[in-house]
Amino acid sequence: MNTPILQMRGITKTFPGVKALQDVTLDVNRGEVHAICGENGAGKSTLMKVLSGVYPHNSFEGDILFENEPCSFSNISDSEKRGIVIIHQELALSPYLSIAENIYLGNEQATRGWVDWRKTNLEAAKLLARVGLSENPITPVQHISVGKQQLVEIAKALSKEVKLLILDEPTAALNDEDSGHLLDLILHLKGQGVTSIIISHKLNEIRKVADAVTIIRDGKTIETLRLDEGQITQERIIRGMVGRDLESLYPDRDPQIGEEVLRIEDWSVQHPQDHSRIVVHNASLNVRKGEVVGMAGLMGAGRTELAMSVFGRTYGRAISGKVYKYGKEINTSTVSEAISHGIAYATEDRKQYGLNLIEDIKRNISLAALRKLVKGGWVDGNEETIVANRYRTSMNIKAPTVAAITGKLSGGNQQKVVLSKWMFSDPDVLILDEPTRGIDVGAKFEIYTIIARLAAEGKAVIVISSELPELLGICDRIYTLSAGHVTGEVPIAEATQEKLMHYMTKEKE
Amino acid sequence: MSALRESLSFLTSRLRQVGIFVALILIVILFQVLTDGILLQPQNVSNLVVQNSYILILAIGMVMVIIAGHIDLSVGSVAGFIGAVSGVMIVHWGWAWWIAIPACLLVGALVGAWQGYWIAYVGIPAFIVTLAGMLIFRGLTLITLKNQQITPFPDELRALGGGFLPDISGGTSVLEFLTVILGVGGTAAILFQAIKERRVRRKFNLENEPMAWFAVKTAFIALLMLIITFLLASYRGTPIVLIVLAALVILYSALMNNSVFGRHVYAIGGNLHAAELSGVKTKAVTFRLFVNMGVLAALAGLVFTARLNSAQPAGGTGFELDAIAAAFIGGAAVQGGIGTVAGAMIGGLIMGVLNNGMSILGLGTDYQQLIKGLVLLLAVGFDIFNKNRSGSGGGSTIGSRFKRKTSPPAGSESTTPVSGAPVGDRPEKAAASRNP
Numbered sequence: 001m002n003t004p005i006l007q008m009r010g011i012t013k014t015f016p017g018v019k020a021l022q023d024v025t026l027d028v029n030r031g032e033v034h035a036i037c038g039e040n041g042a043g044k045s046t047l048m049k050v051l052s053g054v055y056p057h058n059s060f061e062g063d064i065l066f067e068n069e070p071c072s073f074s075n076i077s078d079s080e081k082r083g084i085v086i087i088h089q090e091l092a093l094s095p096y097l098s099i100a101e102n103i104y105l106g107n108e109q110a111t112r113g114w115v116d117w118r119k120t121n122l123e124a125a126k127l128l129a130r131v132g133l134s135e136n137p138i139t140p141v142q143h144i145s146v147g148k149q150q151l152v153e154i155a156k157a158l159s160k161e162v163k164l165l166i167l168d169e170p171t172a173a174l175n176d177e178d179s180g181h182l183l184d185l186i187l188h189l190k191g192q193g194v195t196s197i198i199i200s201h202k203l204n205e206i207r208k209v210a211d212a213v214t215i216i217r218d219g220k221t222i223e224t225l226r227l228d229e230g231q232i233t234q235e236r237i238i239r240g241m242v243g244r245d246l247e248s249l250y251p252d253r254d255p256q257i258g259e260e261v262l263r264i265e266d267w268s269v270q271h272p273q274d275h276s277r278i279v280v281h282n283a284s285l286n287v288r289k290g291e292v293v294g295m296a297g298l299m300g301a302g303r304t305e306l307a308m309s310v311f312g313r314t315y316g317r318a319i320s321g322k323v324y325k326y327g328k329e330i331n332t333s334t335v336s337e338a339i340s341h342g343i344a345y346a347t348e349d350r351k352q353y354g355l356n357l358i359e360d361i362k363r364n365i366s367l368a369a370l371r372k373l374v375k376g377g378w379v380d381g382n383e384e385t386i387v388a389n390r391y392r393t394s395m396n397i398k399a400p401t402v403a404a405i406t407g408k409l410s411g412g413n414q415q416k417v418v419l420s421k422w423m424f425s426d427p428d429v430l431i432l433d434e435p436t437r438g439i440d441v442g443a444k445f446e447i448y449t450i451i452a453r454l455a456a457e458g459k460a461v462i463v464i465s466s467e468l469p470e471l472l473g474i475c476d477r478i479y480t481l482s483a484g485h486v487t488g489e490v491p492i493a494e495a496t497q498e499k500l501m502h503y504m505t506k507e508k509e
Numbered sequence: 510m511s512a513l514r515e516s517l518s519f520l521t522s523r524l525r526q527v528g529i530f531v532a533l534i535l536i537v538i539l540f541q542v543l544t545d546g547i548l549l550q551p552q553n554v555s556n557l558v559v560q561n562s563y564i565l566i567l568a569i570g571m572v573m574v575i576i577a578g579h580i581d582l583s584v585g586s587v588a589g590f591i592g593a594v595s596g597v598m599i600v601h602w603g604w605a606w607w608i609a610i611p612a613c614l615l616v617g618a619l620v621g622a623w624q625g626y627w628i629a630y631v632g633i634p635a636f637i638v639t640l641a642g643m644l645i646f647r648g649l650t651l652i653t654l655k656n657q658q659i660t661p662f663p664d665e666l667r668a669l670g671g672g673f674l675p676d677i678s679g680g681t682s683v684l685e686f687l688t689v690i691l692g693v694g695g696t697a698a699i700l701f702q703a704i705k706e707r708r709v710r711r712k713f714n715l716e717n718e719p720m721a722w723f724a725v726k727t728a729f730i731a732l733l734m735l736i737i738t739f740l741l742a743s744y745r746g747t748p749i750v751l752i753v754l755a756a757l758v759i760l761y762s763a764l765m766n767n768s769v770f771g772r773h774v775y776a777i778g779g780n781l782h783a784a785e786l787s788g789v790k791t792k793a794v795t796f797r798l799f800v801n802m803g804v805l806a807a808l809a810g811l812v813f814t815a816r817l818n819s820a821q822p823a824g825g826t827g828f829e830l831d832a833i834a835a836a837f838i839g840g841a842a843v844q845g846g847i848g849t850v851a852g853a854m855i856g857g858l859i860m861g862v863l864n865n866g867m868s869i870l871g872l873g874t875d876y877q878q879l880i881k882g883l884v885l886l887l888a889v890g891f892d893i894f895n896k897n898r899s900g901s902g903g904g905s906t907i908g909s910r911f912k913r914k915t916s917p918p919a920g921s922e923s924t925t926p927v928s929g930a931p932v933g934d935r936p937e938k939a940a941a942s943r944n945p
Contacts, residue, residue: 314786336788345786353786356779358846367776368787370769378767385713403715421787 004068005030005195006164011050011062013043020046021060022219028164028212033186033196035206038216039241039440044199045089047216048166052086053079066164083163087153087170095142100124102141103156127155131185147178154185158194165189165196169438171205175298175466183209203234215240238441249441250473251449253456257476258289260327261460262343262429267321269302269309269484279305279316281484287429287460292451294475295464296500302484303464304348307431311345312338325428339368344422348434348464350411354418357407361399362388364406364417369425391420396446412443419450430454433464448474468497480504528891529840529852533859540866547869548862551744554737559671559816561861562750563588563809565854567832568839569761570805572853575836576765577798578778578845579628579635582829583642584806587620589825590646591810596659596820599666606665614807620646621803622796629795643829651822660819670816672749684739685746692738695755696731703727750812757805762850774798778845834881835860838888859884 008026012019021043028034038044049055051064053073064071066082073079076086093102100121109120124137131151135144141152150170157165167186171179179202186196186209200206206213213232215222222240225231263286271277280302287293297303308315310323312335323332325341332338338345347353355364365388366373373380373387388402395416399409406417415435422430432451436444451474455461465471471478478495480488480503488503540548547553567584574581591613598609620642627638677687703723710717718726741747765771773794776784785791809828814820839856841848860881867877 311786312788334790335786336790339788347786352780353782356776356783356846358779358842359775363772363775367772367784367789370772374769378763379769379772381767382709382713385715389713401715402713425788 003030004028005066006051007063007065008047008051009063009065011047011060011064013046013050013055013060020219021050024062024216024219024221026214026221027224028195028197031190031193031195032211033190033198033209035210035213036197036199036216037203037206037213037237037241039442042216042241042440043219044216045168046219048086048168048197048199051079052076052084052166054086080160083161084166085157085160085162085164086166087150087157087168089168089170091146091149091153093141093149093152096140098138098140099128099135099144099152099155100137102152103127103137103159105156107159123159124155127158128152130158131155132181132188145178147174147181150174150178150182151185154182154189158189162194165194167196167198169199171200171202175300177298179205203237206237207232207234213237217241241441249445249448249469251445251452253292253452253474255292255455255476256290256458258458260286260288261325262287263324263327264306264310265322265324267306267310267323268319269305269316270318272315272317275317279484280309283321283481283484283486285479285486285489287462289458289460290455291477292455292461292463292475294471294478295462295481296468296471296478297481297504298466300483301481301504303481304433305484306481307345307433307462307464308347310338311335311343311431339425339427342426342428343431344368344425344427344429345431346415346418346422346433346435348437350414350418355406355414358405360403360405361392361397361409361417362402365391365402365420365424368421372424372426387424388420391424395420395450410440410443412439412446415439415443415447416450419447423454427459429460429462431462431464434466435463436465436467436470444470468500471495471500472497480506482506526840526852528895529838529855529859529888532888533855533862536859536862536866540862540869544866544869548866549740551740553865553869554740555744555748557861557865558741558751558754559748560865561857562748562754563813563816564828564831564835564861565754565857566757566805566809566812567828568835568853568857569757569850570802571829571832572836572839572841572848572850573761573765573774574635574798574802575833575841575843576778576845576848577774577795578781579795579798580833581624581635581639581642581799581802582833583624583639583646584802584809584832585825585828585830586643586646586650587617587803587806587825588810588813588828589650589821589823590620590653591617591807592814592820592824593650593653593659593822595666595811595814596662597653599662600659600820606663609666610669610811613811614804617803617805617807617810618800619803620806621800624803625796625799628799629792635799647826650824654820654822656822658819658821662815662818666811666815667818668749668815669753670750670812670814670818673745674747674749674752676746684742685744688738688742688747691747691752692734692742696734696738699734700727700731703730753808753812758850758854765850770794770797775846778847780846831857831860834885838885840892842892843889856888859888 004027006026006028008024011021011024011026013021024043024047026036026047036044036047046055050060053075056074057072066084071079071082079086094105097105103124104120109116109123121137128135128137131154133148133151133155135148141149144152154165170182174182183205186198190196198206198209210227210232212224212226214224215237217240225236225240263284265284267280267283268278269280271279283302283306285293295303295306305315309319310332313319313333314335323330330341332341332343351357356367362384366379366384370379373384375383385402391397392399392402397409397413397416397420399413406414409417419432419435435451436447439447451461451463463471463475472492472495476492478490478492478500479486480490480500482504487506488500490499490503537548567588571581571584594616595609595613598604598612599606604612624638624642627633628635674687676685704727707717707723717723741751765774773784773789776787776789777791777794781791810825813824817824835857836848836853837843837856838859839848839852839854841853863881863884864877867880
């Protein structure tokens with residue numbers, strides 16, 4: 001059983017000025033699910049790019065043996081010919097093409113240059129059945145959910161007669177249910193002899209599917225843990241990833257909860273395009289001074305939609321309901337109104353909605369409250385630098401200077417820039433949407449600490465998160481949403497994962 | 510020795526900014542040799558400034574529009590239209606220049622407001638709106654002029670195109686005094702500003718240029734200023750339009766760097782959604798941007814008309830292309846978010862020197878266009894090559910870069926619940942921001 005399918009030996013990859021990988025070793029056995037763990041920037045993705053030929057064979061040192069034969073790939077199609085297929089974190093599907101067209105994109109089922117549509121669609125349907133999708137292959141990809149799109153990617157990989165499937169954070173954008181499906185599928189494919197490498201941050205997933213875990217830290221292999229030797233435990237993985245024991249995943253808090261700061265009443269929102277869909281339905285909630293309130297819900301429950309529609313009506317249409325601050329009704333119909341009433345919203349998608357990635361740290365931090373820096377009609381650049389430096393220190397943003405471009409920072413540091421931006425706007429209420437998505441364990445702890453500090457300073461904090469342990473770890477009170485309804489409000493003392501999940505899946509009364 | 514190495518590594522990190530400057534100098538030297546020294550003769554330098562002034566004025570507005578991620582194809586037609594309007598106002602109606610000029614700028618602002626409305630509030634892409642504007646305002650030019658040129662203009666207006674500041678020495682000196690004062694004063698101001706800026710960067714511990722490079726660069730710029738001063742002073746002094754242009758460059762550079770409006774323009778171009786969610790009134794900023802472009806196009810039209818001493822039906826044709834080329838050669842990014850007014854000025858000067866030099870050599874417009882096209886392509890190509898080399902991964906070959914570019918990370922956007930939520934979806938921007 002334990003025959004190696006892939007051996008990577010002494011892989012060293014250098015970028016100008018940085019050693020991204022240093023003498024990395026990876027052994028993957030045939031028919032296993034092999035997880036690769038490591039903090040952001042540890043070199044996981046680089047290693048996979050080396051393996052799949054994104055970085056050609058002469059751009060790194062070391063040897064790759066696949067099925068006991070040395071490999072020297074010049075590009076992705078070389079590695080695909082050998083049966084190594086990589087599915088990137090950001091899906092590479094064309095939204096306007098059909099499922100079948102996407103599956104055979106670049107590998108068209110053609111006779112003499114003309115596409116054989118019958119064959120394309122029939123074969124695609126077979127592949128879809130293998131991944132457990134019942135969708136019609138001619139459906140445009142944009143009409144299916146992200147979870148299903150991920151499965152289409154896997155069907156595409158299967159069409160290439162994959163022997164080694166590499167999945168780069170496959171569940172990062174999926175809800176729990178879809179994640180479950182995907183993991184089941186990986187196990188199912190394992191039964192059919194497909195070997196998988198899965199890069200993931202989510203330790204519970206790794207425990208569920210992985211036969212072996214290789215931990216990478218700072219571009220070096222730390223160790224490979226094997227399930228059959230009983231080595232795969234959360235503590236061990238975390239210790240390997242951060243190089244130390246985390247005594248606690250969450251900082252201690254001593255909540256000092258004061259008066260009500262924000263109250264939302266009877267809030268309803270329609271879908272911006274599909275007017276028959278009501279995305280948020282008569283939602284009411286409140287948050288108090290010094291309190292951290294969680295918002296739990298499955299994908300599509302309407303959490304982000306609720307937050308964004310409150311924050312300057314940046315989502316949805318036909319919005320109705322009232323927002324009160326300190327008991328007085330306020331108008332939050334534009335973003336600048338919302339900001340001026342002391343509301344801040346840090347989006348779940350830093351890169352698309354949160355940051356100007358081509359701009360430097362200081363200008364990102366100052367953007368939401370630029371007017372605070374204006375002196376005599378002009379933005380005071382010195383003051384801006386001073387402010388940015390203050391946040392760089394207090395938030396521990398790891399960057400050489402505040403003139404560093406945000407696009408080059410790691411996910412955790414980018415998130416700290418986003419938080420700095422909103423703290424500079426001096427809000428009373430912070431709505432943080434998935435504040436730790438795509439962030440490694442060490443940086444997560446820092447973000448939690450910042451949240452705890454904000455609450456201790458008397459801010460009211462709302463945290464939207466898909467990770468229940470995270471909500472249980474940092475919140476004082478948790479609302480659950482299901483299909484646009486607030487289905488529960490649970491004080492932390494009474495909250496358990498099971499109870500929250502029960503409310504999160506509850507049908508409307 | 511280590512200072513040298515430090516300077517070199519700094520130079521490679523700023524290859525783009527340095528490269529464009531070096532390119533301008535090389536082109537000047539090239540044509541200076543090819544034209545047997547005619548290029549840098551005082552009279553020709555003076556000509557060069559006046560000839561290119563209206564393109565440079567347009568390039569200021571254009572680079573701002575491009576930084577915000579838009580484009581304006583109509584500026585040539587708008588300049589022509591304002592030329593026609595000024596002809597009617599001044600020549601036919603006999604308005605005084607001090608009424609007519611503000612009136613023309615106001616018409617330019619209205620034109621900009623018209624286009625800005627469609628772009629910002631209706632949401633039609635700027636490419637389409639200004640393509641329509643290109644036709645609309647050319648048509649209005651022809652209608653206004655009834656297909657005939659209007660001429661002559663009074664001297665006061667003509668001064669805007671070809672006039673010089675008065676010679677305060679009364680013609681007694683070889684070098685024109687006022688120009689020398691302005692030139693030396695300006696040089697001193699630039700030196701002062703550069704040193705001050707360096708101090709500030711050091712104070713805040715920001716990345717600074719190596720001393721050697723700073724000294725060479727600043728000294729070089731100062732020298733250049735003095736040479737130009739000398740050349741201008743030994744001909745007829747400072748063209749009035751150069752003063753206008755210098756004032757605009759200073760004003761708009763400050764505006765783009767240190768005003769809330771300018772910062773918002775960069776923020777919109779860098780990431781529209783993020784700007785919107787940070788409270789930037791993206792529509793209002795876009796609208797104002799086009800109003801501003803309209804005013805600058807009007808000014809360019811006035812200068813051009815003044816220089817020709819006639820408002821012509823075809824006036825301004827093709828200006829938009831020169832202005833766009835100037836912005837891109839000067840380092841503006843097609844995706845928006847990147848660019849500077851100073852860069853666009855250097856880009857415009859490169860085009861200007863090429864035009865002027867080739868004309869002196871007697872090359873026809875056929876070859877001129879060919880060469881200008883190639884220069885634009887090479888400049889932007891160099892930019893992209895350079896960005897890829899120093900960009901995200903680095904180290905990999907161009908081939909694999911292209912491979913990655915051709916497989917865009919699409920798909921996920923259209924189905925996530927948030928997508929389409931913030932106003933004005935621009936998927937290409939999202940894709941660009943993910944592939945920095």
